[in-house]
Amino acid sequence: xxxxxxxxxxxxxxxxxxxxxxxxxxxxxxxxxxxSFDNGRLAWEYINAGGEVDIVISDVDMPEMDGFALxxxxxxxxxxxxxxxxxxVLEYETKSKMAGANAFLAKPFEINDLFSxxxxxxxx
Amino acid sequence: xxxxxxxxxxxxxxxxxxxxxxxLHLLIVMIKASLKGYPTGEPRKTAALNTANTVHKLISNMDxxxxxxxxxxxxxxxRVKLLSVMASAxxxxxxxxxxxxxxxxxxxxxxxTEYAFPNKNLELFHEVLKVA
Numbered sequence: 001x002x003x004x005x006x007x008x009x010x011x012x013x014x015x016x017x018x019x020x021x022x023x024x025x026x027x028x029x030x031x032x033x034x035x036s037f038d039n040g041r042l043a044w045e046y047i048n049a050g051g052e053v054d055i056v057i058s059d060v061d062m063p064e065m066d067g068f069a070l071x072x073x074x075x076x077x078x079x080x081x082x083x084x085x086x087x088x089v090l091e092y093e094t095k096s097k098m099a100g101a102n103a104f105l106a107k108p109f110e111i112n113d114l115f116s117x118x119x120x121x122x123x124x
Numbered sequence: 125x126x127x128x129x130x131x132x133x134x135x136x137x138x139x140x141x142x143x144x145x146x147x148l149h150l151l152i153v154m155i156k157a158s159l160k161g162y163p164t165g166e167p168r169k170t171a172a173l174n175t176a177n178t179v180h181k182l183i184s185n186m187d188x189x190x191x192x193x194x195x196x197x198x199x200x201x202x203r204v205k206l207l208s209v210m211a212s213a214x215x216x217x218x219x220x221x222x223x224x225x226x227x228x229x230x231x232x233x234x235x236x237t238e239y240a241f242p243n244k245n246l247e248l249f250h251e252v253l254k255v256a
Contacts, residue, residue, distance in 0.1 A: 002255055017143050024178075025150050028171035029252050031163070086129070088137035097125045106129030108138040111149045113128040115249040120126060123255045 004054050007122050011036040012043045012058040012070065013086070018107075022057065022086075025111055029118040040065030044073055055082040055121060057105065060092050068099055075100060082121055141190045144182045145240060148204065151175045152233055152246055155211050159226060162253040164215070172215040180208040193239055200239055207232050 007030050013019040019036050027034045035051070037043040041064040047053055056074055060067035071083045085096040088107035096104045102121075105113060129135075154172040158164060164172075183204045188197040210229050213219045237246060 015138075017140065018138055020178075021143055021146055021150075024171045024174050025146075027167050028150070028154060028175075029249075031165045031168045033167055088135055090132055090135045093127070093132075093135075101125055103126040103128060106127070106132075106135045108134070108136065108142050109129035111146050111153065112247065112249075115252055116128055118252050119249055123251050 001124050002122070003124055004122050007032060007054050008052040009034045009055045009057065010043055010047070010051075010053045012038075012040060012056065012062070012067065014038050014059065014062040018059075022114065025114045026057075026118065029115055030122060039063050040067060040070035044070055047074060047077065053078075053081065055084065057084045057086055057117075060085060060087045060089065068095065071099060071101060084117065140182075141186075144179075144186060147175055147179050147182065148236070148240060149244075149246060151179050151207065151211055152237065153248060155207070155214060155229060155233065156246075157248055157253050158214050159229070160248070162248075169215055173212060176208040176211040176215070180205055183208075191240060195239060200236070203232055203236055207236060 009026055009030065011019055011022050011026065011034060013022065019038070023034045023036045035046065037046065039062040040058065043056070043058070044065060056070070058067040058070055067085055067087070071085065074081070074083055082102045084103040084105055085092060085101045086105035086107060086109070093104045093106065103117065105117070154175060158172070183201055188200060191200070193200055210232065214221060214229070
């Protein structure tokens with residue numbers, strides 16, 4: 001069953017290796033283009049300008065605008081859409097929950113975790 | 125809040141060795157899915173060809189000591205390079221894929237999996253692959 005039809009995913013991470021890998025894996029999973037940005041500010045400019053998005057998967061520690069600041073702005077504009085924090089910092093898991101993230105993706109993650117995210121939020 | 129990824133005790137930033145293994149894992153899943161006939165649209169085809177190219181590029185210059193291989197690292201490296209070439213051929217659908225080629229691909233995947241992912245289940249997410 002498809003939960004989100006023609007899903008639009010945005011990946012935000014300043015680590016280009018992780019960002020490219022995540023984009024490639026998710027694009028394969030959902031068979032759709034996946035957009036990506038190097039920091040929260042660039043992602044927010046796209047989203048705030050009306051860029052299509054159903055799910056944001058964002059790192060936390062990035063220049064110019066971090067993942068929590070991006071999530072706060074995203075929540076104000078789209079309270080019902082999905083925001084997933086990914087991080088290699090343990091303390092950010094509790095902070096993600098308190099800030100209203102839909103999910104926390106703990107680094108280092110695996111390909112199966114990305115498939116599981118799509119299975120949980122996009123198809124079921 | 126849902127949770128995915130490492131358990132608490134193992135949370136940390138990712139290194140290049142882990143990223144290479146993720147690409148290799150992804151490539152194997154893509155080949156298996158292709159051989160099983162799951163739908164392949166343009167985004168999937170592009171992602172798979174990117175993955176094959178990236179795996180080939182990464183392994184060409186990697187120090188493979190982190191794998192603790194019980195075989196020659198040169199042989200393993202060549203097997204992975206061969207797999208990326210096989211993947212490009214399968215995914216591009218530009219070349220015929222007979223029973224012998226299919227067997228050669230599966231044999232190569234089996235041996236690479238044995239060395240690189242000895243205790244891991246490289247499962248195919250049927251619901252994701254068939255619907256998306």
